[in-house]
Amino acid sequence: MKKIMFLAVIFGLLAIGMIFAAGQEEGAAKEVELEIFHFKVPWIDAWENLEDEFEAAYPGVTVETEISGGGADWRTLLKAKFAAGAGPDIFIIEGFSDYQLWKEYIEPLSDQPWVSHLLPNAKASATFDGELKSMPLAMEGYGYIYNKDLFAKAGITKTPATLDELAAAAKKLKGIGVYPFASGFGTWWVISNHFTNIPFAQQDDPMGFIEGLNNGTEKIPGNAVFNQWKNVFDLVLANSEPNPLTTDHNSQVAMLANGQAAMIQQGNWKEAVLYDTNPDLNIGLLPIPISNDADAGRVPVGIPFYFVVNSTSEAAEKEAAKNFLSFLVGTPEGQRYVTEEFKAIPAFDNIPASNLGGVGKDIVEYSKQGKTIPWMFSFWPDGAVNEFSDAAQKYAAGIVSFPEYTREIQAMWDRLK
Amino acid sequence: MQTVRVKKPAGSRQEEGEGEGEGENERVGEREGERVGNVVSVLSGSRKRRKGSRGNSILTRQDSSFWMFTVPALLIFLIIVQIPFFIGIFYSLTDWDGINSAPDYIGFANYRELVNDTRALGSLSFTLRFTAAVVVLSNVLGFSLALALTKGLPGTNAMRVIFFLPNIIGGLILGFLWRFVLIQGIQAIGKTTGWAFFQTPWLGDPTTGFWGSVVVFVWKTAGYLMIIYIAALLNIDKSLIEAADIDGAGKFQTLIKIKVPLLFPAFTVCLFLMLSWAMKLFDVIFALTNGAPYGSTEVFALNIYKEAFVYNNYGYGSAKAVVFFFFVAAITIVQVWATKRKEVQL
Known part of the structure; x- marks a missing residue:
C-alpha cells in the first residue's frame, strides 16, 4: 500500500512537472534569453541583482550569466561553448590578441549611445581594425x-x-x-x-x-x-x-x-x-x-577586459545584448553597480567615480x-x-x-x- | 587462460567466513577484471585463434542476442570515441586555432614541429618517470594490502572499504584536497613542530612536485588494485596451497612459487590498468599542480590540453594527441604481451 502511494506521488509530481515545462515552452516563444559570459567572479552577487533590475526594465528578457575566472581557464570554457554552437550573446575579450582570435564573432558597437562618453584612451584601446567593436567598462591598476x-x-x-x-x-x-x-x-x-x-x-x-x-x-x-x-x-x-x-x-x-x-x-x-x-x-x-x-x-x-556582442546571435538577442550594455553604463541604476557594487574606476566621463576604496583612489590619483x-x-x-x-x-x-x-x-x- | 576469471568456488565463502560488504567489493573487482580481460583478449585475439583455443572472441560470435546487446553500446562508442578520434586526426593536419571557421590544410607540418618541441619532450619525460614510479608503487602497495587483508584478521572488511574509498573521490576534488593538505596542512605542521621534513615546500619545486603527484595518485589507485588482487587471491584453489604446505613449503615459498605464478592474470590486468591510467592522467595533476612549478609536473595530457585550448594551437595539439595515442597503445600492448606469456595455465 505504501509503495502504491509512493508511486502515485511520483507520477503526480512528474505530471505537474510536465505541465509546468510545457507552460514554460509556450512562454519562451516571446521571451528572449540573453546569455552573458565573463570572468569577474568577485561581482557574482551584485551581478544577480543587476540582472533582476535589467529584467524589470526590459520585460520579456531573461538574463543567464556564467562567470568563470580566478584561476580557471575561462577561454577554454568559452571555446567549448562556441564549439557546441552555444556561444553566449555577450562575452569578453582581454584585448588585441583575443580580438584576433574571435573577430569573426564580434559585432561592431560604434553606433551605441554610450560611445560619446567613453574616455579617449579607453575608446582608442577598444577600437580594433579601425572600428569600435567592444565596450570597456572599467579601468584597473x-x-x-x-x-x-x-x-x-x-x-x-x-x-x-x-x-x-x-x-x-x-x-x-x-x-x-x-x-x-x-x-x-x-x-x-x-x-x-x-x-x-x-x-x-x-x-x-x-x-x-x-x-x-x-x-x-x-x-x-x-x-x-x-x-x-x-x-x-x-x-x-x-x-x-x-x-x-x-x-x-x-x-x-x-x-x-x-x-x-x-x-x-x-x-x-x-x-x-x-x-x-x-x-x-x-x-x-x-x-x-x-x-x-x-x-x-x-x-x-x-582596461582589463572588454564586453563584446556575439555577431552570430539572433537579432532579438543581439538587441537585448546591446540594451543590456547601454543599461549598465547609460542609466543611473546600471551606473550604480559600476561604482557602488563593483567599486570599479569607470572608463566613461558620465559616471563619476565614487565610493572607491583606498587602492582605487590612489589609482585615480x-x-x-x-x-x-x-x-x-x-x-x-x-x-x-x-x-x-x-x-x-x-x-x-x-x-x-x-x-x-x-x-x-x-x-x-x-x-x- | 581466460584472464582473471575471479568467480570463487562455492565453498570458499564459508571457509573464509566473510561478510556481506566484502562480497560487494569483490564484485566490483570482478567486473573490472572481466572488462579488462575482454580488452586483453581483443588485443591478443589473433594469437588465440591461431592456437585454436576456445573461439568465443567477440569477433566470431554469431548469435543474434549477442549483437542486440552489443550494438547500442558499440554505437555510443562509435559516436563519442571513434568518430571524434578520426576528426582529431583530420584536425592534426590543419593549423586550426579552435575558433576560426575555415582552417587551412598544412599536411604533416605539425608532426615535424613536435621533434623540436622541448616543452613537449620534457613533459613526455615527466610522464614516463611518473608512470614508472606509480606503476611500481601502486602495485606493490595494492598487492601488500591484498595479502594483509586476506589473512582473516579482525576488521578486514572495514579496512578494505577504507583503502578502496579514495578511488570513489573524483580526480579533481582529490587534487584540490591534496593541494590543500600538502601546501597548507603540512606547512602548518611544520610551523608547530619545527621538523624540517614538514617545512619543505611541497609542490614548490620539481622534486616535491614529482613525489607529491606520485603519492596522491598511488593513494588513489592502490585500493582499486587491492580489490583485484584480493579477488584473485581468494580464487586460488585451496588444495594447491594445502599441497604445498604438505610438501613442506614455507609461507614465503608458497607466496613466490605458488601464489604469484597463479596471480599472473591479475598482474596483467593491474599493470595494464596502471600503465594506461598513469600515462593518460589529467584530472589529478590539473587540480593538484596544473604543471607548476614552472611546467615541471606537466603530464603529457596536460601539455596537449594547454597546446590546444590555452595556446590556441588546436591542430598542433591534435597532432600531439595522435602521436601520444600510438605511443600509449604500443607500450600497453607490449606490456600485455609480455605478462601474458608468463601466465600459468592449469
Whole structure:
C-alpha cells in the first residue's frame, strides 16, 4: 500500500512537472534569453541583482550569466561553448590578441549611445581594425597594495616611490616581524601578466618594443629596462614569505588582510574581497619602481577586459545584448553597480567615480598626475602569459640565472609569435 | 587462460567466513577484471585463434542476442570515441586555432614541429618517470594490502572499504584536497613542530612536485588494485596451497612459487590498468599542480590540453594527441604481451 502511494506521488509530481515545462515552452516563444559570459567572479552577487533590475526594465528578457575566472581557464570554457554552437550573446575579450582570435564573432558597437562618453584612451584601446567593436567598462591598476597601519608601525613616513625607498621600507617592515611582501608567485598571472608586464611597459616606446621583438630588431637579453627590473624582482624574492611558489593570489589576500604581510602585488580588483575579509583594513597602492629616478614610480593602468556582442546571435538577442550594455553604463541604476557594487574606476566621463576604496583612489590619483604605464601583456603572443610564468618561476626558484631567464623568454617569444 | 576469471568456488565463502560488504567489493573487482580481460583478449585475439583455443572472441560470435546487446553500446562508442578520434586526426593536419571557421590544410607540418618541441619532450619525460614510479608503487602497495587483508584478521572488511574509498573521490576534488593538505596542512605542521621534513615546500619545486603527484595518485589507485588482487587471491584453489604446505613449503615459498605464478592474470590486468591510467592522467595533476612549478609536473595530457585550448594551437595539439595515442597503445600492448606469456595455465 505504501509503495502504491509512493508511486502515485511520483507520477503526480512528474505530471505537474510536465505541465509546468510545457507552460514554460509556450512562454519562451516571446521571451528572449540573453546569455552573458565573463570572468569577474568577485561581482557574482551584485551581478544577480543587476540582472533582476535589467529584467524589470526590459520585460520579456531573461538574463543567464556564467562567470568563470580566478584561476580557471575561462577561454577554454568559452571555446567549448562556441564549439557546441552555444556561444553566449555577450562575452569578453582581454584585448588585441583575443580580438584576433574571435573577430569573426564580434559585432561592431560604434553606433551605441554610450560611445560619446567613453574616455579617449579607453575608446582608442577598444577600437580594433579601425572600428569600435567592444565596450570597456572599467579601468584597473595594480602595484603593491600596502597596509598603511603596518607602514606607520614600522616608522615609514614617506610612501616609497623609488627602488631604494622600497628596499628601505622592506627592511623596516622586517624589523617589526611581518613579511614585507606576499609575492603570490605561485599564481601564473601574478608573476607573468602583471609582474613581467613591468619591463615591457617601462620601455621608452612599449608598442615599438613589441614590434621590434616581432621583427627581430629588439632583443630581451641585455635590454636595459629588463636589467633594471631584475633589482625589484630580487628585492621581492629576498623579502617575501618562504616558498613563494606555493603562495597563490588567495593566500596573498589572506596574508595582507590578517596582517601577516605588509604588501601584495595585486590590483583594485582585490579591494572588495580585502574589505570583506577585514573591513578595518587601511590600504593604498604603491607603484612598482625599477630604478631610483624621480619618475620611476608608475602604476600600470589598463582596461582589463572588454564586453563584446556575439555577431552570430539572433537579432532579438543581439538587441537585448546591446540594451543590456547601454543599461549598465547609460542609466543611473546600471551606473550604480559600476561604482557602488563593483567599486570599479569607470572608463566613461558620465559616471563619476565614487565610493572607491583606498587602492582605487590612489589609482585615480596616479592617473591624474599622468604617472601610469600601459598593460602590454595583451600584445604578447598566444600562450606567452603561461610560458613566461614558467620561466619567471624558474628564476624565482633559483634554477636559472637572470641572463638565462631572459634568453629563455626571448626563445619563447620567437617560438610563439 | 581466460584472464582473471575471479568467480570463487562455492565453498570458499564459508571457509573464509566473510561478510556481506566484502562480497560487494569483490564484485566490483570482478567486473573490472572481466572488462579488462575482454580488452586483453581483443588485443591478443589473433594469437588465440591461431592456437585454436576456445573461439568465443567477440569477433566470431554469431548469435543474434549477442549483437542486440552489443550494438547500442558499440554505437555510443562509435559516436563519442571513434568518430571524434578520426576528426582529431583530420584536425592534426590543419593549423586550426579552435575558433576560426575555415582552417587551412598544412599536411604533416605539425608532426615535424613536435621533434623540436622541448616543452613537449620534457613533459613526455615527466610522464614516463611518473608512470614508472606509480606503476611500481601502486602495485606493490595494492598487492601488500591484498595479502594483509586476506589473512582473516579482525576488521578486514572495514579496512578494505577504507583503502578502496579514495578511488570513489573524483580526480579533481582529490587534487584540490591534496593541494590543500600538502601546501597548507603540512606547512602548518611544520610551523608547530619545527621538523624540517614538514617545512619543505611541497609542490614548490620539481622534486616535491614529482613525489607529491606520485603519492596522491598511488593513494588513489592502490585500493582499486587491492580489490583485484584480493579477488584473485581468494580464487586460488585451496588444495594447491594445502599441497604445498604438505610438501613442506614455507609461507614465503608458497607466496613466490605458488601464489604469484597463479596471480599472473591479475598482474596483467593491474599493470595494464596502471600503465594506461598513469600515462593518460589529467584530472589529478590539473587540480593538484596544473604543471607548476614552472611546467615541471606537466603530464603529457596536460601539455596537449594547454597546446590546444590555452595556446590556441588546436591542430598542433591534435597532432600531439595522435602521436601520444600510438605511443600509449604500443607500450600497453607490449606490456600485455609480455605478462601474458608468463601466465600459468592449469
